[in-house]
Amino acid sequence: MSAVLKVAVDGAHPYAISIGADLLDDGVLLAATIRGRHALIVSDSNVAPLYADRVQAALQAVRPDLTIARLVIPPGEHEKTLQRFGEVLDALAGLSATRDAAVIALGGGVIGDLAGFAGACWMRGIDVVQIPTTLLAMVDSSVGGKTAVDLPAGKNLVGAFHPPRAVIADTSVLHTLPDRELRAGLAEVVKYGVTAVSLDPADAGFLDWLEAHAEALLAREPAITAEAIARCCAFKAAVVGRDLLEHGDRALLNFGHTFGHAIEVEQGYAGTHGGGLNHGEAVAVGMVLAMRLSAALGLAPASAGDRLQRLLQRLELPTSIPEGLAPDALLTRMRLDKKADAAGIRFILADGAGRARVVPGVEEATVLAVLAG
Numbered sequence: 080m081s082a083v084l085k086v087a088v089d090g091a092h093p094y095a096i097s098i099g100a101d102l103l104d105d106g107v108l109l110a111a112t113i114r115g116r117h118a119l120i121v122s123d124s125n126v127a128p129l130y131a132d133r134v135q136a137a138l139q140a141v142r143p144d145l146t147i148a149r150l151v152i153p154p155g156e157h158e159k160t161l162q163r164f165g166e167v168l169d170a171l172a173g174l175s176a177t178r179d180a181a182v183i184a185l186g187g188g189v190i191g192d193l194a195g196f197a198g199a200c201w202m203r204g205i206d207v208v209q210i211p212t213t214l215l216a217m218v219d220s221s222v223g224g225k226t227a228v229d230l231p232a233g234k235n236l237v238g239a240f241h242p243p244r245a246v247i248a249d250t251s252v253l254h255t256l257p258d259r260e261l262r263a264g265l266a267e268v269v270k271y272g273v274t275a276v277s278l279d280p281a282d283a284g285f286l287d288w289l290e291a292h293a294e295a296l297l298a299r300e301p302a303i304t305a306e307a308i309a310r311c312c313a314f315k316a317a318v319v320g321r322d323l324l325e326h327g328d329r330a331l332l333n334f335g336h337t338f339g340h341a342i343e344v345e346q347g348y349a350g351t352h353g354g355g356l357n358h359g360e361a362v363a364v365g366m367v368l369a370m371r372l373s374a375a376l377g378l379a380p381a382s383a384g385d386r387l388q389r390l391l392q393r394l395e396l397p398t399s400i401p402e403g404l405a406p407d408a409l410l411t412r413m414r415l416d417k418k419a420d421a422a423g424i425r426f427i428l429a430d431g432a433g434r435a436r437v438v439p440g441v442e443e444a445t446v447l448a449v450l451a452g
């Protein structure tokens with residue numbers, strides 16, 4: 080077994096992120112996260128056939144007394160619903176899960192958010208172990224405790240902050256991840272580059288590093304990939320450790336998301352499985368729009384948008400709004416963004432040199448002009 084990288088998340092609810100190859104088979108590591116006698120593995124029908132048996136066997140070898148059940152749902156963003164949330168709760172009831180039970184989220188961000196929210200609600204909150212299987216989930220969604228489901232009206236509108244008990248990221252599972260999903264994860268990786276100085280000045284050069292290693296990341300070079308995951312987890316750990324509930328600079332992790340979420344909602348959460356943009360792709364487009372808006376307001380040079388667009392294009396990500404989405408329809412969606420308040424939409428804007436901030440009071444006419452290109 081190769082080296083395991085550890086990132087600690089501090090704060091009121093501390094936990095460890097373990098990153099390494101073949102961690103799914105590490106029964107001791109897995110079992111150390113389970114306190115009670117019941118565990119529910121929640122996964123999707125792409126991931127479960129590949130990995131659920133291994134997780135269950137490893138756990139059961141160390142904890143033969145553990146009763147483990149499984150819930151497998153179809154893949155895709157359109158499954159991150161209240162109905163599926165209810166199915167997870169029903170599965171916990173079927174397991175007679177007590178308060179010391181654990182939900183094991185084995186999958187990408189859809190599974191992590193859905194299972195995490197059910198874990199946050201069952202008996203008012205039980206342990207959630209995140210085992211992310213996409214790059215996006217390893218660098219972002221498995222960490223920080225944001226859990227949620229979507230409504231037709233908007234992304235992640237129903238949810239809770241519920242930090243996991245542990246995050247176990249087995250980098251070997253990325254071998255089976257489709258290229259498109261790898262690229263989607265790289266979009267969130269770039270987000271850390273654009274906001275690096277504000278999130279953690281100690282890693283200010285992350286955007287330059289990404290530009291130097293774009294092809295290696297696309298080629299899934301193991302050492303480069305593991306380094307990217309660990310650095311992203313360190314960024315996220317730093318910010319959620321000091322601002323779990325997003326009263327302050329955690330909001331910077333939302334760079335590109337006000338635009339990106341509007342695209343996802345307007346496309347009806349079509350995502351990978353329905354012919355639309357998936358979350359990472361929508362965030363890629365959203366980041367370019369956010370940088371264009373930053374430039375329009377004089378907060379960044381126009382060249383910053385060009386630089387970001389070039390990097391995203393090298394990573395084979397989309398950088399413009401898909402055909403058929405009207406600017407005014409997107410703006411309407413953005414008004415229900417969770418950062419909006421009585422005074423209007425608040426945007427995360429950046430300077431192109433690693434600094435980002437929350438900006439209120441942006442004229443909607445300026446936003447529409449950016450959306451119209």
Ligand SMILES: NC(=O)c1ccc[n+]([C@@H]2O[C@H](COP(=O)([O-])OP(=O)(O)OC[C@H]3O[C@@H](n4cnc5c(N)ncnc54)[C@H](O)[C@@H]3O)[C@@H](O)[C@H]2O)c1
Pocket residue numbers: 123124125126129154155156159186187188189190192212213214215216219220221222223224225226235252253254255256257260263264351357358359
């Ligand atoms: N909670 C947070 O902080 C946070 C952060 C970022 C994103 N998100 C959410 O995460 C979701 C997107 O997550 P995602 O990009 O992981 O999408 P996803 O969960 O839909 O997974 C993408 C696809 O990859 C498949 N897959 C997953 N792992 C695989 C593997 N190892 N091998 C083969 N196939 C595999 C899945 O079945 C699916 O088809 C969105 O709902 C987004 O809102 C949440």
Ligand SMILES: O=C(O)C(=O)C[C@@H](O)[C@H](O)[C@H](O)COP(=O)(O)O
Pocket residue numbers: 219223225234235267325329330332333336417
């Ligand atoms: O962890 C966070 O905080 C983020 O904003 C990470 C985002 O990448 C993620 O997509 C998150 O789910 C968006 O949160 P939301 O509050 O805008 O729904």
Ligand SMILES: [Zn+2]
Pocket residue numbers: 219267336358362
């Ligand atoms: Zn995101």
